[in-house]
Amino acid sequence: MPYSDLSGITSSLNIKEPEIIELHDEIFEENGVNVSMLRLDKIHPVISGNKLFKLIYFLKEAIECVNKPIITFGGAYSNHLAATAFACKQLNIKAVGIARGEKPKAISHTLQFCLQNGMHLEFISRSLYKNKDAEFLQNLKNKYEEHILIPEGGFSVLGKNGASFINNYFVDKNFTHVCLPVGTATTFAGIVDTNNNKTKIIGLGVLKNFDDIAERFTNLKVPRSKKCFFIGDYHFGGYAKETPELISFMNRFYSKHSIQLDFVYTAKMMFGTYDLISKKYFEPGSNILCIHTGGLQGNGSLAEGKIIYK
């Protein structure tokens, strides 16, 4: 059973079991592969995707230690901040968000959402944000006393352990490959960590010059015996960058499958998967699962009309 020790939280948040759906496309047929999608984007109307899983052990701790606020970090369009704000509001946990960059005149839709959900926001300069030195952390301690600090993007062993719950949804389904987008690599590590080494787990990086996966996995305490595959070619210029090719892929994908993708993560992962299929990366007979990790609120930063579903 998924969430055996976390079911209290998922039921308080009304989290649904995600479906796995099969996708149909001539390209898949021509190359003899099956492609399915795990719809983590559908587990909840607001906190969709992988972010909830990375948060879940921190939320559990906060519920058990009443009055300890959760403090975490993110940029102006952070899915992580939005998910944290919403989950904390629902569970009556105090939440503080440290936002990257000086406070702008018009704050982003994401940060507005955080404020509406009762998150206290502090804006700090980009240089301070990047370093988060000992003095800065000490100041947080002085100001907020006892608190639960969640690293940016949930990058931590607890975040990884939470992400491994995602395996429960597909472990008994005989997929030969699982593809997912990689940001901090916490979710990737969680899925690899509890994988049986029969399924090939393929992480597709969404940042440029991603060259420290091994180090990240060591930090997250993933045993070296666990196999994984990382592909860094589909970043489209870097984190949160997009190109007309990516946007038209998102529109075509939506027209064909009626599934929305976000431009920061899931569109790059799906584009990469299609490209790898057409390049015969997967042997015929492969049964591929793509994980839709949610994050659709991020499309709010695209200009109106750019994608056909916004």
Ligand SMILES: *Cc1c(COP(=O)(O)O)cnc(C)c1O
């Ligand atoms: C944050 C995020 C990711 C990346 O997850 P990591 O655990 O940081 O690698 C992937 N997809 C979506 C939609 C996200 O919001």
